[in-house]
Amino acid sequence: MEVIIRPSTEQAVDLVARLIIARLKEKPDATLGLATGRTMERLYANLVASGVSLAQCRTFNLDEYIGLEPGDPNSYRSYMQTHLFDHVDIDPANTHVPDGSASDLKKAAETYEQAILAAGGIDLQLLGIGEAGHIGFNEPLSSFMSRTRDKSLTPTTRAQNAEMFGGNPENVPKRALTMGVGTILDAKELVLLATGPAKAAIVAKAVEGPVTSMVSASAIQMHPNCKVVVDEAAASALSGRDYYDFVFQNEPEWEDYRT
Numbered sequence: 001m002e003v004i005i006r007p008s009t010e011q012a013v014d015l016v017a018r019l020i021i022a023r024l025k026e027k028p029d030a031t032l033g034l035a036t037g038r039t040m041e042r043l044y045a046n047l048v049a050s051g052v053s054l055a056q057c058r059t060f061n062l063d064e065y066i067g068l069e070p071g072d073p074n075s076y077r078s079y080m081q082t083h084l085f086d087h088v089d090i091d092p093a094n095t096h097v098p099d100g101s102a103s104d105l106k107k108a109a110e111t112y113e114q115a116i117l118a119a120g121g122i123d124l125q126l127l128g129i130g131e132a133g134h135i136g137f138n139e140p141l142s143s144f145m146s147r148t149r150d151k152s153l154t155p156t157t158r159a160q161n162a163e164m165f166g167g168n169p170e171n172v173p174k175r176a177l178t179m180g181v182g183t184i185l186d187a188k189e190l191v192l193l194a195t196g197p198a199k200a201a202i203v204a205k206a207v208e209g210p211v212t213s214m215v216s217a218s219a220i221q222m223h224p225n226c227k228v229v230v231d232e233a234a235a236s237a238l239s240g241r242d243y244y245d246f247v248f249q250n251e252p253e254w255e256d257y258r259t
């Protein structure tokens with residue numbers, strides 16, 4: 001794992017956007033794993049502004065609320081249309097979001113896993129992190145071998161996401177259909193982006209804490225190709241930052257990204 005700390009939120013977001021654009025230059029038909037949340041809004045705005053082509057890409061989102069139709073303004077499908085898909089040249093048929101409105105969720109989950117496999121797996125999986133330590137909606141005690149399935153949301157997560165549901169956590173769906181931790185770990189590369197002071201404690205646990213299913217995001221420590229990109233605020237509880245900065249300043253891989 002590499003931890004990259006940028007002075008500002010804009011610079012952290014910009015670095016991730018540049019990384020994605022570089023990967024797409026190498027492989028225009030890459031399969032991208034996408035995430036939602038407020039953090040990613042800035043990233044998608046950056047990608048849209050860059051004019052990058054997603055014409056040959058396939059995308060798979062991490063998760064979707066159960067019980068919301070795709071057209072519901074609070075669904076993650078709507079989020080993706082609003083923040084990315086409607087503004088880029090991606091073929092709508094190549095965009096995938098779990099079907100949280102399916103009557104048979106088990107089947108929808110299996111279909112999703114099969115579609116990822118049929119696409120040749122995910123090349124780059126983008127991750128945010130929830131204050132409960134989730135990646136996707138893998139709440140505490142999610143098995144590290146879990147695959148796409150339905151999951152109950154924690155009160156912390158429902159409170160964290162209440163803003164998008166009129167401010168009342170009770171309005172946030174109780175469950176979600178999410179890629180499993182095992183599904184996420186199968187991606188060839190992971191890029192976790194976290195910004196702002198509210199993420200500092202959980203980022204430190206995920207990156208430096210014990211690997212435990214109580215913090216699903218700690219599973220990224222087991223991935224052989226994982227980058228964690230944070231701003232100063234989200235980095236503030238990390239104890240090993242001098243070394244992380246040293247790596248970023250010296251690894252040839254990061255030469256183009258230091259400015």
Ligand code: GLP
Pocket residue numbers: 035036037038039040062063127128129130134135136137157161
């Ligand atoms: C939701 C998503 C997560 C995401 C998290 C972070 O809970 N299911 O995948 O990581 O939001 O949200 P934000 O960026 O708004 O803090």
